[in-house]
Amino acid sequence: MSLSTVIALVTGAGSGLGRATAIRLAKHGAKVCILDLESSKGTEVQQGIGNSSVFIPTDVTNEDQVKHAISTAEETFGGPINVAINCAGIGIAEKTLGKKGAHSLANFEKVLKVNTIGSFNVLRLAAERMAAAEPSLPTGDRGVIINTASVAAYDGQIGQAAYSASKGAIVGMTLPIARDLSKSKIRVNTIAPGLFKTPLLASLPQNVIEALNMTVPYPARLGDPDEYGQMCQSIIENGYLNGETIRLDGAIRMAPK
Numbered sequence: 001m002s003l004s005t006v007i008a009l010v011t012g013a014g015s016g017l018g019r020a021t022a023i024r025l026a027k028h029g030a031k032v033c034i035l036d037l038e039s040s041k042g043t044e045v046q047q048g049i050g051n052s053s054v055f056i057p058t059d060v061t062n063e064d065q066v067k068h069a070i071s072t073a074e075e076t077f078g079g080p081i082n083v084a085i086n087c088a089g090i091g092i093a094e095k096t097l098g099k100k101g102a103h104s105l106a107n108f109e110k111v112l113k114v115n116t117i118g119s120f121n122v123l124r125l126a127a128e129r130m131a132a133a134e135p136s137l138p139t140g141d142r143g144v145i146i147n148t149a150s151v152a153a154y155d156g157q158i159g160q161a162a163y164s165a166s167k168g169a170i171v172g173m174t175l176p177i178a179r180d181l182s183k184s185k186i187r188v189n190t191i192a193p194g195l196f197k198t199p200l201l202a203s204l205p206q207n208v209i210e211a212l213n214m215t216v217p218y219p220a221r222l223g224d225p226d227e228y229g230q231m232c233q234s235i236i237e238n239g240y241l242n243g244e245t246i247r248l249d250g251a252i253r254m255a256p257k
């Protein structure tokens with residue numbers, strides 16, 4: 001299916017899964033808005049894609065910046081956005097009771113702020129804009145929203161309380177948001193990735209990566225970020241898929257450690 005009528009916001013598109021998704025959608029004819037922090041590699045990604053993309057430095061937790069990004073997207077591509085993909089996210093590893101005492105409350109709040117509140121901030125403002133436009137996707141939808149959870153929403157390891165909470169919240173809000181937006185013909189789905197080869201995964205301690213690598217049943221390897229982008233494309237193209245969280249994980253079930 002051609003994605004030539006797609007105007008997509010992809011957050012976190014300066015790196016990893018978001019970057020791969022932006023590249024794939026643009027290859028299939030979409031216009032792509034790369035939303036990421038000013039300090040990210042958004043410019044580099046934009047230059048790699050070319051004129052069908054724009055980099056709009058944005059912190060997903062900031063209401064004014066996200067509103068500005070949506071207007072800039074529209075001015076740049078001459079139409080309202082109809083796809084929003086939340087890939088911006090951060091991870092931490094800290095035990096509830098660690099060697100230095102109780103989990104830092106500031107760290108817990110930060111992870112929830114970026115991963116959960118940031119995703120909700122982007123999707124609520126994107127939905128507002130989508131709902132005001134005529135349906136423009138080949139499926140007849142006004143819009144498609146895709147969030148990124150994690151397998152850690154279901155089987156978080158030791159040290160993943162904050163990260164798992166932030167991702168479990170995304171899984172939990174997927175169905176009610178799909179129900180909320182059904183009258184506006186906007187579909188909402190979430191992908192729960194397993195282990196993908198990105199800078200975020202590479203930042204984990206080497207022994208954690210090695211232990212995890214050995215537990216992917218099949219295919220026994222890390223996911224390719226383009227396989228995540230492919231799942232986003234499938235969700236956009238399949239007009240009956242709504243309110244669902246899809247694990248994309250080679251059948252991994254993470255052990256406690």
Ligand SMILES: C[C@H](O)CC(=O)SCCNC(=O)CCNC(=O)[C@H](O)C(C)(C)COP(=O)(O)OP(=O)(O)OC[C@H]1O[C@@H](n2cnc3c(N)ncnc32)[C@H](O)[C@@H]1OP(=O)(O)O
Nearest residue numbers: 093094095150152157158159160194204207208211256257
């Ligand atoms: C990113 C995507 O969304 C997908 C994912 O979620 S990928 C899964 C990511 N998993 C993680 O990030 C695990 C997070 N947890 C940790 O890194 C650690 O548990 C921690 C840093 C919080 C605590 O570590 P530490 O204080 O050493 O805890 P402790 O319980 O004493 O650990 C004992 C040993 O087990 C190791 N260990 C702890 N958790 C481990 C894990 N998940 N995998 C492998 N080894 C682990 C420690 O490195 C330590 O090894 P050592 O004795 O050789 O130093």
Ligand SMILES: NC(=O)c1ccc[n+]([C@@H]2O[C@H](COP(=O)([O-])OP(=O)(O)OC[C@H]3O[C@@H](n4cnc5c(N)ncnc54)[C@H](O)[C@@H]3O)[C@@H](O)[C@H]2O)c1
Nearest residue numbers: 012014015016017037059060088089150193195196198200
């Ligand atoms: N890589 C994996 O194995 C894996 C597995 C499961 C879930 N995930 C999730 O997928 C998403 C993408 O992860 P990735 O591996 O591509 O990570 P990554 O670190 O490569 O990319 C994340 C991007 O998000 C951006 N970002 C962070 N905070 C932001 C903010 N406040 N505003 C805007 N942008 C911000 C970063 O600058 C970065 O470019 C994350 O939500 C992550 O939790 C990743």
